[in-house]
Amino acid sequence: MPSRRPDVLFIKPGSQKQLYGSLSDYDLTAIEPPLWAGILGGYLRGLGYGVEILDAETDGLGWNEVAQAAVDRGALLTVVMASGHNPSASTMNMTGVGAIARRIKELAPQAALALTGLHLSALPERSLREEAADFVIQGEGLRTLPPLIDALKAKADAFAGIPGLWWRQDGHIMPGIMPEMWKDLDTLPMPAWDLLPMERYxxxxxxxxxxxxxxxxxxxxxxxxxxxxxxxxxxxxxxxxxxxxxxxxxxxxxxxxxxxxxxxxxxxxxxxxxxxxxxxxxxxxxxxxxxxxxxxxxxxxxxxxxxxxxxxxxxxxxxxxxxxxxxxxxxxxxxxxxxxxxxxxxxxxxxxxxxxxxxxxxxxxxxxxxxxxxxxxxxxxxxxxxxxxxxxxxxxxxxxxxxxxxxxxxxxxxxxxxxxxxxxxxxxxxxxxxxxxxxxxxxxxxxxxxxxxxxxxxxxxxxxxxxxxxxxxxxxxxxxxxxxxxxxxxxx
CATH class of the missing domain: 3.80.30.20 (tm_1862 like domain)
Structure with missing residues (x-):
């Protein structure tokens, strides 16, 4: 167990068997690092936030095990990611994303839970309506996560104006606004490679x-x-x-x-x-x-x-x-x-x-x-x-x-x-x-x-x-x- 409660936990669902069937048994597929988790993790850590990454695929965890591990970590904000290494990989990962989100909410209904990734950016309203999450992040997340974490730390329900954030309020879905692109990529720190099990990819x-x-x-x-x-x-x-x-x-x-x-x-x-x-x-x-x-x-x-x-x-x-x-x-x-x-x-x-x-x-x-x-x-x-x-x-x-x-x-x-x-x-x-x-x-x-x-x-x-x-x-x-x-x- 980590000694300090992380501010944010990023989760990569493990979906090899579900997505590739018998091909996953023969070592044909790559096991690729969750690069966007690393990018966001490196950026947030540079701002002073505590970050952890859970790669369910490399740890061999099923979706229920992932959810339990997330609850055990007790992060202020848990972010389940529907991102892959090509444009097609996001939507097909939503089955695992949804299963993990539902189980987390069953185990810890009060846990703050967000979903992010390409699919979520394409269908933010539908995703928030259908999935067991408190937030959907539209866009890269760089402009969304810091103010969201700050609001959660302050125990405030004031999420209006946070770029790219969709959330629920009084039974209604509150729409976000697509955030401005991060123009100068060189101002971002290196991805948090040290938070990933690099020897397993x-x-x-x-x-x-x-x-x-x-x-x-x-x-x-x-x-x-x-x-x-x-x-x-x-x-x-x-x-x-x-x-x-x-x-x-x-x-x-x-x-x-x-x-x-x-x-x-x-x-x-x-x-x-x-x-x-x-x-x-x-x-x-x-x-x-x-x-x-x-x-x-x-x-x-x-x-x-x-x-x-x-x-x-x-x-x-x-x-x-x-x-x-x-x-x-x-x-x-x-x-x-x-x-x-x-x-x-x-x-x-x-x-x-x-x-x-x-x-x-x-x-x-x-x-x-x-x-x-x-x-x-x-x-x-x-x-x-x-x-x-x-x-x-x-x-x-x-x-x-x-x-x-x-x-x-x-x-x-x-x-x-x-x-x-x-x-x-x-x-x-x-x-x-x-x-x-x-x-x-x-x-x-x-x-x-x-x-x-x-x-x-x-x-x-x-x-x-x-x-x-x-x-x-x-x-x-x-x-x-x-x-x-x-x-x-x-x-x-």
Missing amino acids: RAHNWHCFDDVTRRQPYATLYTSLGCPYQCSFCCINALFGEHRLRSRGVDSVLAEIDFLVNTYGVRNIKIMDELFAVNEKRVLELCGKIASRGYDLNFWAYARVNTVSERMLEAMKKAGVNWIAYGFESGSKRVIEDVTKGYQLDKVLRVAQMTYDQGQHICANFIFGLPEDDYDSMQETNALMQEINAEWANIYSAMAYPGSKLYDDAVAQGLPLPATWNGFSQYSRDCLPLPTKYLSGGQVLAFRDYAFDAYYKNPRYLNMIRSKFGEDTMRHIVKMAEKTLDRDNAVI
Whole structure:
């Protein structure tokens, strides 16, 4: 038991089994640090508040155990976080968030409880109406948490005017106002890495195909927040309120990398930016300085077909950015233009080859079931997947995540959405993708599962993996592909 009652306790729910089913049994998934808990924790601690973080996933705690642990800690404010390491991870974590919140309130009805994360920012009123929480925090939380904690310390019920705060008063939901963005990211302290069990985090299996036994230690970091683009399927900017990119200074990023390497021996790092390879001058400067350190690092980062350049890729490779994640999404010109992706399909193969020529590997992202998809267009996407033959492919169904234009359109049109938040998980039993103009969600899901199976069992793909990474990695993928997902037959 902590000797001092913390001012705030951040909780990351553990949801691997619920979200990934049988895949979670085989060490396929990453265990990623709750970076937003670290960011908020570092900021609040710098202001003098007492902070603790409970990572239920690394501690192997079930939801009832998490709730009991939270009550035992007795924090002035407990914050359960629905945040993940990509835009899709927030909504599907709401099942665990809700279960933990309900149990905390059963055990300690007077405990002050808040919920935060991308999903909460997208649906603050509904979340407060449906979940057993006193507060919902809309936005990043940086401008919301200090005055909220101060009000709780003063035992005051005066929450009006706190930016981003939604709360209940006399049976009514009191709306908050989306707070102003934090403009200068360099004024924030380093995340509170020391409050996290850093030795327990592991990289994705594909991130370490050069040695799948060497996935730890692992860390994630932002060099920028937000995205200036407006892809209709993306919900990331619901957390920020604007379509805008804010970048950290190069020296700030270097200081964090130095700390992670020298303090925890981190080698594998995910750059969390929605779009890292966008500003060539900044990428060249940052990657050049990382390379000059002489570290043995293994990064992966996101790039965009219409912003990446050969000079950027060369500098990134020298810095240790061995994996580039591209959002190719679809092989159909009609489908791509409909979701305002903003690139020409004829550039895709050129960019893929340019990446391979640098000795880098591709994590290719594809989406089946975008609004204009039919069987012919999905076959075009499947053919593009096979032609690129990326070392790893994330093969998704289109989901109408809260905060995206797809979600707003689906609600306005009365389209079927998952009955539970868990149904927004790509791998869950009750997964229900968005229907297209021509296909049902079940038809999309069946095609997606077929395409996944065909990709990872393709002899051309497996031979490429063997030649690049060796027999052990190829067998690792074969074993992975033997796993089957449990799907609801009523959906398929």
